[in-house]
Amino acid sequence: MNVHVSAPADKRHSIDPAFARDAVRGLSAEHKSLPPKYFYDERGSDLFEKITRLPEYYPTRTELSILQERGDEIVAAMPKDAALVEFGAGSTAKARLLLAHRRIAAYVPVDISGAFLTRQAEALKNDLPHLAVHPVIADFTHPFMLPREVASLPKAGFFPGSTIGNFEPEDACAFLTIARHILGPGATFIVGVDLEKDDRTLQAAYNDEAGITSRFNKNVLFRINCELDGDFDISRFSHRAIYNRAAHRIEMHLVSLAPQTVHLLGHDIAFRAGESIHTESSYKYSVAHFQELARCAGWMPDKVWTDARRMFSVHALRAKPAHH
Template sequence: MNVYAPALANAHLPDETTSAFASDAVAGLTQHPKLLPPKYFYDAKGSDLFEQITRLPEYYPTRTELGILRDRGAEIAKIIPDDAALIEFGAGATTKVRLLLESCRFAAYVPVDISGDFLTEQADSLRRDFPDLAVHPVIADFTTTFKLPDAIHGKPKVGFFPGSTIGNFEPHEACRFLRSAREILGAGALMVVGVDLEKEERILHDAYNDGAGVTARFNLNLLVRINRELGGNFDLSGFVHRAIYNREQHRIEMHLIARKPQTVRLLGTTVSFRAGESIHTENSYKYSIERFGALARGSGWRVRTVWTDAAKMFSVQALVAEA
């Protein structure tokens, strides 16, 4: 029985995804310190805001990664097996995958994401633009084990995980994800991963505290979702976005800070905030090439090739699943 059903009946259709959101939100907000999982950033509004972030002048990762994929496309194509299927974990906008599809000959593309409507829209767009490509979207939480479509059985598998999303996992979670991806793709598979690199702190600070406030709206959209989908009553004006660099942990941390004392109710649970109290919403780990190589090896992968931009701000890495 869904224990959240009465509250959800007045908020959002109590489907499996919403029930997971409800469980995670209640669990996270009743912990100390409080937290919310970053995977819930990406409803339709959050996905749109993130696309806006990627075009901001301060936000270097997207344009730098796109530059690597564009400039090194021919080199990437040389290591892709014939008749391969490309499986994208956490598929969002198609800008990056289009570069791979244009430079490499894939027989099939499997975008995997939890946001079904957005996924279907992007898949339809790719079918129109790549009529010879078989597109098989899978609606699933890519951080868990899921089944690949029967249509790609027997084809060589190439995973794609761009955008430095690997840095949003705690290191042990990144290991677990890479092990899961290896199990899904199989021994001998390739994985092309975007990995953000360590750099000067001012660049990092500005990238996550943009002058236009788009990242702040993206962060606050988590509370908007809770109000809309879970019947919460957050006073949005009572919270402010803050991103800081934790030097010891090699990570950017995103927080929502309470401006004033506030009591919030959601799904029959009361959550109190002190002035200055934080909801920790995201980490973004920055790696050296050596540290990420060690993480990959500990997860059943071998680093085959590393491509970077000239300034070594970002890397695209090709991993091979060990037998």
């Protein structure tokens, strides 16, 4: 689909062409959708940090408990004196549990939200002055260059939060392949993966009573209004999250409460009452299913750690050495 994007001359310079293209294409499709990466401007990143502290949202605290209790073993699975590259860094709370171990020589947080990333990196430099910190502002779903300062160091990747579940399975395989090329032969990749569980627990985690997840979901519409000259009436959309057991995924949607037409960048986007924008999927895996996915991307499963209730898992994957 060729997407024509027009904008007033005074706004043209500030419009992100990738965001414009993805928004127009996704909202013009028969089944409307928006990529979840566009939740994460500074406001969206702050809202997500609030989500991670909600009582219903088990993934963050469960993964943190694994990193706290098994951190020695997890760091021991990495090459010594490695550069730890965190894909989609956001808050450094989880990385700090690994960086406290002196086996890690440098930290490379990578995130699309530049202001939030810079703030987190500065705080980390203040707290851990012995650690070299080299933030990279990039979309981690595409190839990017690591800083030259870490070129000679062995590499370990870090991808917590079960963000891998936000990819469609074929896209997850593609991302894992990109990460393997970025990190290089012999690298280790530490990946947090949410496990399959009962519907009730999953539904509650994405439909919190405080409404923070709803605000986070709607943030993509705020961004379209602010950055793409959109005119969404956000009060006319409701947050909905459901567990699609057949597909092994939570689905987040924004549902139009009435027939309406929205305008952005010269396009008229019509909505029927009850029509939704699919904004995010969160796939849940078994340990074996995720290891199979990793193998398809050229990684060798090494170790896996779970909590006592088997709610969440942390995997260590290895890239084959250069001589293979």
